[in-house]
Amino acid sequence: MLYEFNGFRFDSEMRSLQSGERDVQLTPKTRDLLVFFLRNPSRPLSRQEILDAVWPGVAVGYEALSFQVSELRKALGEKAELVRTLSRKGYVWEGGPPSAPRPQVGEHEQPEAAVTPTPPEAARPAPVRRRWLMVAVVGPGILLSFVLYFLRGGWSEEGxxxxxxxxxxxxxxxxxxxxxxxxxxxxxxxxxxxxxxxxxxxxxxxxxxxxxxxxxxxxxxxxxxxxxxxxxxxxxxxxxxxxxxxxxxxxxxxxxxxxxxxxxxxxxxxxxxxxxxxxxxxxxxxxxxxxxxxxxxxxxxxxxxxxxxxxxxxxxxxxxxxxxxxxxxxxxxRIPAAIQPTVPADRLFERGDLDGAQAEYDRVARDRAGEAVGGEALFKDGLCLLEKGRPADAAQAFRAVADSAANSFFKTLASLNVGKTLMVMGELDAAFAQFRDLEQSSADGQARYAIANELLLLASRYGEMGDRTRAAEVRRFVVAHFQEHPLLVERAATYLALFAHDDPRDVGPLIQFLDSGPRVGKARLLVEQCIGMIRFLGGDEEGALEAYRRIEKDFAGVNVRFSLQGVSGQALILAAIGRSEESKRVAQRLKAGLPGEPQPAWLYTEWAAFERWAADDIAGAAGVLEQAIPRAVLQDVSDRMGRLEVALLLDEAGETVRSRAMLTSLSLPLSNPNAPGDDQAVRSEAGKGGDSVSKTAALFLGDLSPDRYAGDVSIPYEDRQLTLARFYSLRGHKTDAVEILRAFDPREVTEARMTSALGRAYVILNEGMHQPDDRR
The missing domain is CATH 2.60.120.560 (Exo-inulinase; domain 1)
Incomplete structure (x- = not known):
């Protein structure tokens, strides 16, 4: 029904308020209050009467009403006086009766229950009792659904x-x-x-x-x-x-x-x-x-x-x-949710006490066999086994849930986790079959989201195993069957474009992806970054610059940090190709974004050091980074990475004593920073089991062989490949360095952005193709 009053129009069916051509935003409860006022014009209304009508059966105080009246007055703007306060009593709607209420669908539209004038207390049945009477009428099967809905969600303003x-x-x-x-x-x-x-x-x-x-x-x-x-x-x-x-x-x-x-x-x-x-x-x-x-x-x-x-x-x-x-x-x-029998075990699981949690879940599953909670306990028992590294036993527990009295929510999750255990055991094809079957039988939105998410993880596993054909098949399945989850479809489509061909230098599918108009978000950034990196390392410097200009433009006003990555990419490329003055002008834009923040400060520092390196001022590049570390521009892991870069620059500049001292400190185990610097065994152990910084330091110290470093998949792909190329170049093995860089695939980069390491790779690649080996 349409209500018109004092220049406003309220549509009770669409629940929308307009002032002229302008939509006026109202919360649901503010709309209920407005409808109640419109249906009771010029009548003094006590606060309790309004509370009973607008919040039927809910224990709220007068402050909630005061808040909603305030909200309504704000929405009415200059007409706020339409709601007049009756001191210590209530309110009255001063707008008079709305002119000619017009039914929209039929002449006998039913009024909304939540906002009808309130009958006397004796004539009004208790809301909670009315709710349970309705449940009792529809039968016990529906009763269980209502209880589950209450326990698992179904929040409203009641209660x-x-x-x-x-x-x-x-x-x-x-x-x-x-x-x-x-x-x-x-x-x-x-x-x-x-x-x-x-x-x-x-x-x-x-x-x-x-x-x-x-x-x-x-x-x-x-x-x-x-x-x-x-x-x-x-x-x-x-x-x-x-x-x-x-x-x-x-x-x-x-x-x-x-x-x-x-x-x-x-x-x-x-x-x-x-x-x-x-x-x-x-x-x-x-x-x-x-x-x-x-x-x-x-x-x-x-x-x-x-x-x-x-x-x-x-x-x-x-x-x-x-x-x-x-x-x-x-x-x-007002009434806390019921405590489920599995809650004590849930708390143990949350604290990491898997043995205690499993024992408690086993007890509930045994004592409540034949009940829904018993099936829930079986499912959670499987989670404990999976966390303990016993995927085969976990799969058996999850399969048992299907034959239990567990509700459909936990049965679906159990079937999903059967697929996860198969992935853990390396049975990827069986996992794919499990997820495909589950997709056919599942209609629940959250369950389908989880299935699609697991399929994307499965595609990544196939990719890690080198089976890109199977990975693409899984991603195409997601695109075809999960259109109701567009962001997951976007992720699948992104990687389908990235790995459409075996040739890592073919940007055609990536351009087609951008032409499809994807959201200005992380997926778009990943594709634009890859285009820039592929073109740069392939010798198309102008195409690379255009890609990073596009990043700066696309993300301006959306995500300044992403936009600054476009600026940084341009500055680094210009420095690498010898356009130093232009590089300096672009780099100044890094200072303008997020002043005082560590990220743009680090991007500028990274550029400044690389610009000096590209100009053959190796010692100056090391000096830039050394000055940045005490200023806390670099923090935590970034601080160690910065000190590693200083050590490698000092090595390149011929300051081997200082370089080895820094590399030795970085190669020691993080838990033992004061271990003797000349302890070869300690350093070697750090190279085997430490983080990527420790392992890189061990490589340059000679404590870790290039072959072992190359085969260590715990080191991110780009760090491993670009560091090896740099290592071989500094040791005079330029042919080996060029071979690594020619095989480098920017699509495999963990953090897709233009870095000084990629800029250095470009220089090494171009110099190595024109200079003979100078093995040291």
Whole structure:
């Protein structure tokens, strides 16, 4: 039905409000309140009467009503006075009756139950009783479904009580919050945070159990990237376990992560700067979901949910941007979710006590055989066996779930994990057959997402085994059968384009992929980077420069860090081909993006050192890096990689004593940094079992042979191949260096971006093709 009042038009069927040609954004509950006012014009309404009508059967306080009235007044703008407050009583709608309500479909449209005028208390049946009567009528089979839906999700606004609220109508942030990144301040009735990198604020109060977080968030103009995220974490410390629920981390993507592992993704429209979004995040039992403006974007049902009594810290974040947050509300479940019999074992599993967890799961499976929870315990017993490295036993446990009373959710997961165990055992063809059969029988959205994800992992395994034909077959299967998950299809299509031919220098399929108009996200960046690297190492310098100009342009305003990779690629290529002055001008753009942030500072430092190296100022290149390390431009692993690069530059410059001293310190085991520098056995052991930095240092010290280094797949492909080419070049084996670089496949690069190592490879390749070996 259409309602027209004071220049507004409200469509009760579409639940939309318009002012002229402008759409007015309302949350679902604000819309319910508006409909109730429209149906009760000019009548004084007590607060309790409104609560009973708009929140039937839900225990909420007057503050929730005050918040929704405030939201409605904001939406009405200059007409906010249409809602008049009756002091200490309630409210009255001053707009008068709406003019000529018009039915849209028929003359007898039924009013929405949630917002009909409330009958007297005695005449109103209890909402909870009415709900269970409905269940009883439809029968016991449906009853189980309703119970599972309640336990595993099905959150609505029923059953939640307000536990925390903040409208930020004050001057200071206060003790309720802890800044964890960026700059945060109260700004004209809102919470404003901004900066480069992680911009985060956490509440000091913990919210255990089922929880729902709602807030209004606006990404402000000037943000380098637009991401809105809510975390549920175990503590305020960096690296804490928990869940991430956010949109905009990658362009046009919403995502749920569990302990930094992607669990659910979906494609959504890009976040618009300046537009307020009403974000809701819910954890209910084992189910998590994120919504925007009343629409569920994606959800995830965690088979072994993280402990809700520990994962209770709420953190609000953005990245490389400026966010404004208002109307923060946090709700707790009025009735906590039922404790499942497997929960004690789940907690043991979460802590890593696999023996204890397995014993408890075995007990539940034995004691509750014939019940759904017994089948669930069988499935989780299989997970323990898989984690213990017993895939054959795990597969047997998973297969037993099919004959148990487990619900369809756990039966599907068990079938999926049979395929995973086959992958672990190296039976890739059998795993493919298992996943194909499961795809035919599964209709659940989350299950199909998991199947597609496992198929992509299977394709990668085939690729690692050198069977690109089979890998392509698996990816084509994903493209053909999982169109409802466009982001997973995009990933499959990306690698189909990358490995369409055996010739690593053929960029034709990659160009076709870009011509198809893929999303401006990580997949597009990967393809554009590969085109640039292939053209550069193939001698098409102008084509490579054009590829990196395209990266800079495509990601400007979407992801500044990706855009800066395009700038860095141009600067490095120009330095490598001898266009030094042009290279310097381009490199200045690295300073303009994210000033003060480590990443662009490192990109600039990497370029500055390489530019000097390309100009034959080897000592100057080492000096640039040596100055950068104490300034903390390089951190953690990057610091060690920087010191390794300094050592190799010193070796090239002829400063062998300093070089060997640095290489020796880097080749020692990380757990024993003070071991004697001349201890050959210690250094050799580091070369065998250490990280890639230790192994590279051992290679140049002579403690690790080139053949063993070449065969060590624990070292990333690009590091292994480019380092060997550099090693042979410095030792005068230029023919060997050229042979390695001619066989180098940029499509196999782990982190696809133009680096100084690739720039150096270009120079070595070109010099080696024109200079004889000078073996040292």
């Amino acid at each position: 939640w009580v307000l536990a925390f609220e903040d409208d930020f109508e004050r001057a200071d942030l206060g003790s309720e919050y802890r800044s964890m990144g960026g700059t945060w301040e109260i700004d004209y009735g809102g919470l404003r945070g901004g900066g480069a990198g992680g911009v985060a604020v956490a509440l000091t109060q913990r919210f255990e159990g089922d929880v729902r977080v709602e807030l209004d968030a606006t990404m402000l103009a000037g943000s380098w990237k637009r991401e809105i995220a809510i975390w549920l974490l175990s503590s305020h410390l960096p690296g804490s376990s928990g869940y991430y629920l956010g949109l905009g981390a990658d362009h046009e993507v919403v995502e749920i992560e569990r302990n930094d592992i992607e669990m659910s993704i979906a494609r959504v429209p890009a976040i618009e700067a300046g537009r307020p979004y009403h974000i809701g995040v819910t954890r209910s039992g084992s189910r998590l979901g994120i919504e925007a403006d009343g629409k569920l974007l994606t959800s995830f049902d965690d088979p072994i949910a993280l402990n809700p009594t520990r994962v209770s810290v709420v953190k609000l974040t953005t990245y490389d941007g400026i966010i404004r947050i208002d109307n923060l509300r946090i709700y707790r479940a």
